[in-house]
Amino acid sequence: MLSLPQQVHPNAPNGIHPKHVRQVVGLAFMGVIAAWEEFLERTLVRYVAGATADSGYTATPKFGRAQDIAHAYELLSQDPNYDPLKHYLKVSDARWVWRTADFFFAHHHYGLLTSKADLLTNANRIRNRVAHDSDKCKADFKTAAVWFLQPVNGQLTRGYSPGELLLATATRNFGNQINAANVSHFEAYMRMFESLANGIVP
Structure with missing residues (x-):
């Protein structure tokens, strides 16, 4: 999108x-x-x-393995009648993911999420604001934007949007390497997700 020519005037060619x-x-x-x-x-x-994983890695179980994928869903949801067409696991909550992994596994890599908890929470706030126009989503998005930008007096410009935040340069919260890379919040999140994914499935 950024490589496309931009124009504001409706009569521009x-x-x-x-x-x-x-x-x-x-x-x-x-x-x-x-x-x-x-x-x-x-x-x-x-x-x-x-x-x-292709590398040979697997999480080490505490109590044994599920019989198959369907049984794994029943165990994780604690619902013997779990239907993936009607229900969902709470994977939008990073804490639920790593605490659930703590329960099932003696060794796992989901603990990588703990140091990124605030970034993951704020990613959800940004996503929710894109999807919804509710007062709660607006308030949560403002919390996320202020956390990233640290504006004077905690105030954002009127109508500040998720797209503006995602395109703004990331200067804090992602760690020194990404913060110094002069990339957007969008790109910073892409690098974070890639790093986490490579850690969870090494």
Whole structure:
């Protein structure tokens, strides 16, 4: 989107309005969060069922393995009638993921999420604001944006959007290497998710 010509004046010959660029970036981020949560769910379920990564790694169970994927869902949900078409695991809650892994496994890599808990919580706040226009989502997004930007007096410009935050340069909260890389919050999140995924499935 950023490589496309942008224009504000409706009579300009070519280009996309910056507002639409920000909307597309927000929607792309929403898709990324959905894919991240799907990754967490699928890996957790498969480790409970005894799956092994290509590297040979597997989480070490405390109590034994599930019989299959369906049984793993029943164990993780604590519902013998679990139906993945009607229910879902709480993988949007990073703490639920690592605490559940703590219960099932003597050794696992989901503890990597603990040091990123605030970033993961704020990713959900950004995603929710893209998806919803409720007062709660607006308030939560403001909390996230203020946490990232640290504006004077905690105030954002009127109408500040998720796309604007995602395109702004990340200067704090992601760790020294990413903070110094002069990349956007969107790119910083992509690097964080890639690092976490490579740790969970080494």
